[in-house]
Amino acid sequence: xxxxxPTMVSNSGHAQARTRRRxxxxxxxxxxxxxxxxxxxxxxxxxxxxxxxxVNQVDAHFLTSYPSRxxxxxxxxxxxxxxxxxxxxxxxxxxxxxxxxxxxxEEYAPANWVTRFIQLNxxxxxxxxxxVYGLLGLGLFVRWFSLGRSILAGSMTMSLLILPLxxxxxxxxxxxxxxxxxxxxxxxxxxxxxxxRRTVVPAAAGGILTGTILALARAVGETAPLxxxxxxTYIAFDPQGPMDLFTVLPIQIFNWVSLPxxxxxxxxxxxxxxxxxxxxxxxxxxxxxxxRMQRRLQ
Amino acid sequence: MINLRVxxxxxxxxxxxxxxxxxxxxxxxxxxxxxxxxAIEDVSIEMPDRKITAIIGPSGCGKSTxxxxxxxxxxxxxxxxxxxxxxxxxTNVNDRSVDPVEIRRQVGMVFQKPNPFPKSIYDNVAYGPxxxxxxxxxxxxxxxxxxxxxxxxxVKDDLKKxxxxxxxxxxxxxxxxxxxxxxxxxxxxxxxCSALDPIATTRIEDLMRELREDLSIVIVTHNMQQAAxxxxxxxxxxxxxxxxxxxxxxxxxxxxxxxxSDDRTEAYITGRFG
Numbered sequence: 001x002x003x004x005x006p007t008m009v010s011n012s013g014h015a016q017a018r019t020r021r022r023x024x025x026x027x028x029x030x031x032x033x034x035x036x037x038x039x040x041x042x043x044x045x046x047x048x049x050x051x052x053x054x055v056n057q058v059d060a061h062f063l064t065s066y067p068s069r070x071x072x073x074x075x076x077x078x079x080x081x082x083x084x085x086x087x088x089x090x091x092x093x094x095x096x097x098x099x100x101x102x103x104x105x106e107e108y109a110p111a112n113w114v115t116r117f118i119q120l121n122x123x124x125x126x127x128x129x130x131x132v133y134g135l136l137g138l139g140l141f142v143r144w145f146s147l148g149r150s151i152l153a154g155s156m157t158m159s160l161l162i163l164p165l166x167x168x169x170x171x172x173x174x175x176x177x178x179x180x181x182x183x184x185x186x187x188x189x190x191x192x193x194x195x196x197r198r199t200v201v202p203a204a205a206g207g208i209l210t211g212t213i214l215a216l217a218r219a220v221g222e223t224a225p226l227x228x229x230x231x232x233t234y235i236a237f238d239p240q241g242p243m244d245l246f247t248v249l250p251i252q253i254f255n256w257v258s259l260p261x262x263x264x265x266x267x268x269x270x271x272x273x274x275x276x277x278x279x280x281x282x283x284x285x286x287x288x289x290x291x292r293m294q295r296r297l298q
Numbered sequence: 299m300i301n302l303r304v305x306x307x308x309x310x311x312x313x314x315x316x317x318x319x320x321x322x323x324x325x326x327x328x329x330x331x332x333x334x335x336x337a338i339e340d341v342s343i344e345m346p347d348r349k350i351t352a353i354i355g356p357s358g359c360g361k362s363t364x365x366x367x368x369x370x371x372x373x374x375x376x377x378x379x380x381x382x383x384x385x386x387x388x389t390n391v392n393d394r395s396v397d398p399v400e401i402r403r404q405v406g407m408v409f410q411k412p413n414p415f416p417k418s419i420y421d422n423v424a425y426g427p428x429x430x431x432x433x434x435x436x437x438x439x440x441x442x443x444x445x446x447x448x449x450x451x452x453v454k455d456d457l458k459k460x461x462x463x464x465x466x467x468x469x470x471x472x473x474x475x476x477x478x479x480x481x482x483x484x485x486x487x488x489x490x491c492s493a494l495d496p497i498a499t500t501r502i503e504d505l506m507r508e509l510r511e512d513l514s515i516v517i518v519t520h521n522m523q524q525a526a527x528x529x530x531x532x533x534x535x536x537x538x539x540x541x542x543x544x545x546x547x548x549x550x551x552x553x554x555x556x557x558x559s560d561d562r563t564e565a566y567i568t569g570r571f572g
Contacts, residue, residue, distance in 0.1 A: 186402060187371065
């Protein structure tokens with residue numbers, strides 16, 4: 001390089017920058033791949049380990065027997081039924097309230113600081129530890145409403161827990177509906193309610209349902225709030241109604257894990273398999289619903 | 299008919315009084331604010347029945363805002379304020395006793411970007427009649443509306459298909475059919491061809507000339523040739539001294555494009571600004 005030749009100087013400067021940029025690009029690419037692989041490998045290892053221990057446990061007898069102090073006779077019938085009961089009741093309670101709140105906040109609420117304050121705090125509620133909801137449920141539903149340690153009290157507690165999730169997911173989905181559709185509906189003489197019911201809700205339904213199902217899946221897996229309200233009990237009967245005592249799968253698993261005998265550890269692994277199956281079915285349902293909604297819209 | 303709704307009654311009376319080619323839409327001293335921003339200032343205009351009125355002018359001079367005053371679409375935007383009168387068939391549309399839902403049924407609108415609902419072609423057209431509790435045959439009104447919008451022959455075998463699967467020009471004609479299905483007396487068109495290619499544009503313009511037989515059309519357009527081609531009357535808006543949109547003049551389209559009375563109009567149509 002000759003001193004005093006400006007073109008040469010600037011060219012070589014650019015070349016250096018290019019090399020460095022390329023190195024950074026490759027490094028970042030490697031980093032993202034590494035993160036992805038690490039996540040998948042850890043998850044796969046965990047699942048393989050659990051399934052290796054537990055999948056043999058899962059049979060008709062396991063699903064249809066009550067828990068017992070003899071490992072070979074023990075099953076999770078009451079826990080599975082309790083989970084299904086709670087899943088259903090929580091859905092009935094949380095879905096309409098959550099979607100209703102989301103519709104109000106997005107379509108009706110005036111754009112002022114009160115609305116913004118409410119929205120911010122709903123997002124914050126989604127981050128409150130679940131055991132806190134358990135304590136709230138214990139004080140409010142179990143004691144004050146005198147619902148006892150019933151499925152209803154558990155479902156109401158779980159509804160509180162997942163309401164923020166449903167509201168946030170539904171709001172996102174409603175906000176994604178383009179305003180041009182709202183204007184189109186109004187311009188045809190629709191009232192606000194007709195616009196919401198015929199245009200916004202159908203267009204947002206896929207996202208709302210997906211969000212709700214994922215929130216319910218979260219409720220199925222939660223243990224702490226239900227232990228707090230007293231569902232950590234030995235149940236050897238089928239729940240007949242919402243006022244019955246109950247237990248759920250994660251608590252049954254927790255129960256078995258805490259017992260000293262080795263055989264109960266295998267039962268716990270079997271319980272985890274069943275729990276994962278329930279969650280997997282719920283998530284597939286969410287994916288399927290979203291796919292169907294989107295296809296209907298296009 | 300015994301159970302005539304109030305809206306219908308008022309309309310019937312209005313029909314007797316005013317279906318004589320008089321003004322169907324009018325504003326007097328109309329000003330409009332977005333929060334503190336004055337968007338249009340002191341606009342007074344009359345628009346004749348069953349004619350096509352074009353509104354032209356440079357970007358940002360409040361043409362669309364002005365158009366949306368007639369079906370009260372602006373009030374959906376928080377913080378807006380309106381002063382002066384907006385009249386539809388002699389009724390002040392902003393009067394307390396007037397239901398905006400009823401006004402919007404009688405004064406239809408087609409938007410700049412085609413916005414069919416993510417529903418079937420049939421359900422798109424039937425949307426308006428359904429929300430307005432139309433009592434007659436739905437199949438019939440869907441077919442009539444699609445025919446009036448010159449779309450029937452292209453879609454008649456495929457009414458179940460999604461409205462979004464149509465081409466841009468077809469989507470815009472679907473939106474016109476959708477607006478026609480509630481049998482409005484006025485059709486407001488906000489740059490309806492700006493997202494379309496020339497062939498689709500020609501089709502929409504042909505359609506407008508046919509529709510003029512039955513209803514009044516107000517069209518906002520950026521395209522001066524379009525205004526000259528399709529409209530009977532033209533109103534020219536521009537930005538006034540205060541930065542708000544003002545109406546410069548309005549007259550027969552031919553006069554506006556040949557012998558405008560204001561220098562600003564001439565400057566604009568000859569391409570010296572805007």
